[in-house]
Amino acid sequence: xxxxxxxxxxxxxxxxxxxxxxxxxxxxxxxxxxxxxxxxxxxxxxxxxxxxxxxxxxxxxxxxxxxxxxxxxxxxxxxxxxxxxxxxxxxxxxxxxxxxxxxxxxxxxxxxxxxxxxxxxxx
Numbered sequence: 001x002x003x004x005x006x007x008x009x010x011x012x013x014x015x016x017x018x019x020x021x022x023x024x025x026x027x028x029x030x031x032x033x034x035x036x037x038x039x040x041x042x043x044x045x046x047x048x049x050x051x052x053x054x055x056x057x058x059x060x061x062x063x064x065x066x067x068x069x070x071x072x073x074x075x076x077x078x079x080x081x082x083x084x085x086x087x088x089x090x091x092x093x094x095x096x097x098x099x100x101x102x103x104x105x106x107x108x109x110x111x112x113x114x115x116x117x118x119x120x121x122x123x
Contacts, residue, residue, distance in 0.1 A: 002027040002112050004096050009117030012086055020081040020117060022096030030074035033103035035110055036081045038092035038119075047105040048094070049081060057103055063089075086121045093118050 008020040022034060035050035049070040050059045058070050069082040079096060094117050097110035 002029065002032065002098050004098060004112055004114035006094060006096050006114045006117040009094060009119045011120045011122065014087055014121055014123050016086050016121070017082070017084045018086065018119060020083065020094055020096075020119075022079040022081075022114060024077045024098070028074070029072070029077045029079065029098065032098035032100055032112075034070075034072065034079040035097050035099065035103070035105070035107075036070060036079075036094060037097060037107055038090075038094045039116075040092040043092075045095075045107055046092075047107070050103045050105060051079060052103040059103065059105060061105070083119070086119075088121045088123045091119060091121050 002024050003026045005023050012018055033052050036048040037045050038048050039045045047061045051070045055072045067085045072079040096114050098112040099110045
């Protein structure tokens with residue numbers, strides 16, 4: 001079993017940047033695909049980005065493509081989400097999740113989830 005902890009959230013002005021981290025413990029993260037999802041109040045959980053175990057395959061949600069970049073450092077057991085050109089509509093709790101089977105955009109494919117980190121973008 002793997003435990004995930006997100007960090008790096010906070011308050012930023014529109015147009016600014018943040019880098020989220022997803023650190024794993026318990027097992028090596030290199031065995032897992034990792035995804036980032038977000039959920040805003042009153043809205044459904046939304047796929048943001050995903051990366052396969054090696055970092056060679058990445059996927060992005062339509063609303064973040066070109067602005068966000070997912071990457072991983074398996075030596076540090078950590079996955080990152082670099083968020084640039086942030087908009088007020090990016091405000092949400094961001095979750096990372098790990099999948100032992102596949103990389104993709106469906107939340108149901110992910111077995112382990114972190115507790116989330118709040119990102120707030122002011123206009």
